[in-house]
Amino acid sequence: MKNIKDILTSRHATTIFDDEKIISDDIINDILVSGQLSPSSFGLEPWRFIVLKNKEKQKEMEPMCYHQPQVSSASHIIILVARTDFNENDTYIDECINRYNENQEKMTKTIRTFFTYTKDIKNWASHQCYIAGANMMMVGAIKEVDSCPMAGFDPKKVGEFLKLKENEFPALVIPFGYRAKEPRDKVRWDLEKIVEFIK
């Protein structure tokens, strides 16, 4: 493996993929596992992942993503779907907690209290999806697979297209594949500008 700085420098938002190069099933599995094993608030994993690998359907989805060409040229699209069923009568929190051997009553109370005060469950859930998405892109980069994180899409149209449930919405769309050309040099603020040490 290359060193992590080289990997992250090589990673870039790939807008045109080589549409003849297909990612292997093993690598797609590694990318999905990195999402699965990601941390989430209270361990609630408020997500599921849809893997779209069908050129016709990718072309159909592209206009819903404001015609960004990475949607049709990618090898695979992974859509990180956030779930929002964390209200009083929803059972998903209990399903999560039933997996633990610990004091489930106490865990339930802590989490239920959090949701009593949390007005914005949608943003809470999509933040968690961004962690999983970042891990997927990092593991892709380690395996020399390119990607492009996309929040620029019509969530209603994409949700209907993917037949999402009522308590779900698409938080992040990530095309994965192999770059068609090398990117421009990376532009970033110097560390000195963005880091403050308090010792």
Place this chain on the structure above:
Amino acid sequence: MKNIKDILTSRHATTIFDDEKIISDDIINDILVSGQLSPSSFGLEPWRFIVLKNKEKQKEMEPMCYHQPQVSSASHIIILVARTDFNENDTYIDECINRYNENQEKMTKTIRTFFTYTKDIKNWASHQCYIAGANMMMVGAIKEVDSCPMAGFDPKKVGEFLKLKENEFPALVIPFGYRAKEPRDKVRWDLEKIVEFIK
């Protein structure tokens, strides 16, 4: 390097660190670089990173984080600070765009249009910080450094404590260090439950 599945399985939200083990400056630098090189919406890097390494100050901060013990026992705390100065009269977008050789006028117009329609700049910015935070934790894990992503803190108190500017807020607090004990087995939904393939 171990394989990525082992690394991600070993990674866990570490709630008690061995407070005698200190992360090397080189590894802290790698972690910061992984944040610096993270992708962000429109490449605007709406973040800066504060590294807190001072036991007295960590103890002072712990009650602002609802007394979570990882704050005082960690080797370093990295606070991902989101910036919100993306309104009409703010100059940060121009500063970012001035770094490119491309058609700056067109880029500015696209981004300004986005912000005209974006009501929720705070959530937009904190989502970007979550990507940088996930990369920091991943690079930590690759280097066998433990971490704990925390959104459970009083943002107003933490903001005052860190003397943040008016256009900034703490999006994510991540203690880094070395685990004091091994965690329980990882609990996650099976891939079959959370992944849907559309072929």
